[in-house]
Amino acid sequence: MKKIELALHEDFSTVTELRNVIAEICRRLEFDKQDIYHIKSAVDEAFINIIQHSYKNKTGDVKIELDADDKKVTIRIMDWGEPLDKTHLRRSSLSDIINEQKEHGLGLLMIERLMDKVKYVRRKKTNTLIMVKRRKEKLHERSRRT
Amino acid sequence: MKEAEELKITQTITGDKQKIAILNLHGYLDSNTSPLLKERFLSLDSQTHCFVLDFSDVEYVSSAGWGVILGRIKDYRDKGGDIVFVRMNREVASVYELLELNKVMKHFITIQEAVHYFSGEHK
Numbered sequence: 585m586k587k588i589e590l591a592l593h594e595d596f597s598t599v600t601e602l603r604n605v606i607a608e609i610c611r612r613l614e615f616d617k618q619d620i621y622h623i624k625s626a627v628d629e630a631f632i633n634i635i636q637h638s639y640k641n642k643t644g645d646v647k648i649e650l651d652a653d654d655k656k657v658t659i660r661i662m663d664w665g666e667p668l669d670k671t672h673l674r675r676s677s678l679s680d681i682i683n684e685q686k687e688h689g690l691g692l693l694m695i696e697r698l699m700d701k702v703k704y705v706r707r708k709k710t711n712t713l714i715m716v717k718r719r720k721e722k723l724h725e726r727s728r729r730t
Numbered sequence: 731m732k733e734a735e736e737l738k739i740t741q742t743i744t745g746d747k748q749k750i751a752i753l754n755l756h757g758y759l760d761s762n763t764s765p766l767l768k769e770r771f772l773s774l775d776s777q778t779h780c781f782v783l784d785f786s787d788v789e790y791v792s793s794a795g796w797g798v799i800l801g802r803i804k805d806y807r808d809k810g811g812d813i814v815f816v817r818m819n820r821e822v823a824s825v826y827e828l829l830e831l832n833k834v835m836k837h838f839i840t841i842q843e844a845v846h847y848f849s850g851e852h853k
Binding site for chain 2: 693
């Protein structure tokens with residue numbers, strides 16, 4: 585088990601560096617290229633959601649923990665802003681977004697589609713988004729079992 | 731650490747009866763850069779409602795990037811136009827499919843195919 589913690593106190597401009605750091609960590613954890621893209625995208629979306637909705641476009645503290653083993657990586661993203669508005673959990677459909685000419689509403693949908701498990705917890709003024717990405721089974725491991 | 735991840739957009743207007751804007755996007759389409767694409771759409775509004783987005787040099791697209799595109803589609807389709815994609819890389823295409831954007835938008839292998847779509851040959 586490998587555990588990595590990142591502490592941030594920043595704004596939108598940090599998202600580029602954050603994506604690069606997450607991608608580099610996932611490369612070292614030997615995730616494949618597509619999974620790395622999905623994990624950094626999910627972290628990007630979660631981070632932007634925190635800045636826009638939890639901290640209302642102001643700066644604030646964000647803590648990211650990554651726990652990785654040979655089967656999966658679990659990412660916990662914590663902030664101490666406003667609780668997640670439950671109406672944001674009601675996902676917009678693509679046709680709603682197109683017909684209502686909305687430019688927002690895809691972030692949570694993206695996180696759910698890109699990651700294997702997603703859970704939001706609010707406890708003692710701390711928002712925690714827990715996301716799990718399972719590793720793709722390597723071909724040689726699959727063939728070894730058959 | 732990489733330098734800032736930017737977006738550059740170059741455009742070509744083609745077509746005789748039907749003007750088609752081919753936008754070549756280069757770089758990263760995210761919350762920082764997506765306003766550039768929105769500005770480009772708006773600046774071309776008086777010329778065309780038909781857009782080919784050449785994604786061959788796009789490294790990354792966040793929900794803000796997809797959102798700017800989805801936010802324009804209805805308006806363009808109502809006016810007889812559309813937005814289509816060309817040449818997404820594997821990673822960007824994987825998100826395009828996971829979001830099921832492939833059910834509501836078109837993705838072509840070549841710019842020529844995309845232009846033919848607007849000129850009515852495949853419509």
